[in-house]
Amino acid sequence: MLAYRHGFHAGNHADVLKHLVLIELLDALRRKDKPFCVIDTHAGDGVYALDAPESAKLAEHAGGIGRLWEARGLHPAVDVYLDAVAVHNPAGALRRYPGSPLLVAERLRPGDRLVAAEAHGTAYEHLSECLGRRRGVQLRAGDGYASLKALLPPSERRGLVLIDPSYETAGEYERLNAALRMIHQRFRQGMVAVWYPLVPRKPAAPWLASVRELGIPDVLVAELRVEPPGADFGLYGSGMLLINPPWGLEATLREALPRVAECMAGSQGEVSIRVLVDERGGLPAATD
Numbered sequence: 001m002l003a004y005r006h007g008f009h010a011g012n013h014a015d016v017l018k019h020l021v022l023i024e025l026l027d028a029l030r031r032k033d034k035p036f037c038v039i040d041t042h043a044g045d046g047v048y049a050l051d052a053p054e055s056a057k058l059a060e061h062a063g064g065i066g067r068l069w070e071a072r073g074l075h076p077a078v079d080v081y082l083d084a085v086a087v088h089n090p091a092g093a094l095r096r097y098p099g100s101p102l103l104v105a106e107r108l109r110p111g112d113r114l115v116a117a118e119a120h121g122t123a124y125e126h127l128s129e130c131l132g133r134r135r136g137v138q139l140r141a142g143d144g145y146a147s148l149k150a151l152l153p154p155s156e157r158r159g160l161v162l163i164d165p166s167y168e169t170a171g172e173y174e175r176l177n178a179a180l181r182m183i184h185q186r187f188r189q190g191m192v193a194v195w196y197p198l199v200p201r202k203p204a205a206p207w208l209a210s211v212r213e214l215g216i217p218d219v220l221v222a223e224l225r226v227e228p229p230g231a232d233f234g235l236y237g238s239g240m241l242l243i244n245p246p247w248g249l250e251a252t253l254r255e256a257l258p259r260v261a262e263c264m265a266g267s268q269g270e271v272s273i274r275v276l277v278d279e280r281g282g283l284p285a286a287t288d
């Protein structure tokens with residue numbers, strides 16, 4: 001039984017990192033005049049009202065998008081991300097926050113596709129309301145990992161698999177690694193982006209070490225922290241694991257993310273960007 005509702009966390013520092021990177025990946029796909037397919041295995045609701053009781057309760061967006069909202073000009077990649085959020089806030093005040101499937105749907109060109117899966121009943125209802133009638137969008141109720149086999153490789157032979165789990169069930173990292181193995185077997189050239197939490201009770205390092213053992217080349221990780229790892233603090237940061245990152249992304253993130261971290265967290269903000277596996281499958285010395 002899934003209990004996680006993304007509405008409690010929409011627009012927080014983790015969403016900022018995830019969605020800024022996602023938009024960079026989509027824009028890289030759009031640079032070529034060939035159709036692409038995005039598979040979003042854990043789609044969530046599609047869009048979030050930041051003044052709804054669940055968002056307002058924790059007001060996590062205040063420390064994330066809320067801090068960046070007025071900070072135009074930090075970096076072109078940040079401005080592109082802010083523009084994507086601004087589409088949903090035409091009056092200027094920050095009221096609505098777009099989730100990953102909506103951000104993707106808005107970047108589809110004629111011929112591009114999005115397949116988005118969501119397992120939580122209420123979240124799926126919201127997702128259907130948000131995106132059910134969009135051209136190029138196919139929604140699937142149920143387990144996003146399970147739908148992968150039938151979807152890979154996509155007929156377009158180019159695209160992105162976004163995996164953004166809620167990490168609420170036992171064995172999540174094992175299922176994640178099984179999915180990464182399958183994607184590598186069936187869609188080797190595809191981009192993959194996995195969001196992962198940085199929390200004191202479950203360090204990410206053992207999972208990252210296990211990814212290095214999967215035999216998948218060209219893996220980059222980008223982490224953004226807003227607090228030092230403390231015993232009593234929950235989500236002190238998060239990371240994006242990227243397989244086949246597009247050319248230029250690493251350099252963009254090296255420039256943009258420290259400015260984002262500083263804006264959201266001042267001197268507590270920290271960024272770490274490192275190659276986990278190089279393009280030839282070589283394993284640079286682990287730094288974490």
Ligand code: SAM
Pocket residue numbers: 002004005006018041042043044045046098099100101117118119120123142143144145164165166
């Ligand atoms: N990707 C969304 C975004 O960026 O806007 C947020 C997704 S939220 C972190 C994770 C979502 O995955 C939740 O809505 C949860 O109900 C859903 N979920 C959990 N396990 C799932 C599974 N096995 N398959 C599909 N969805 C799942």
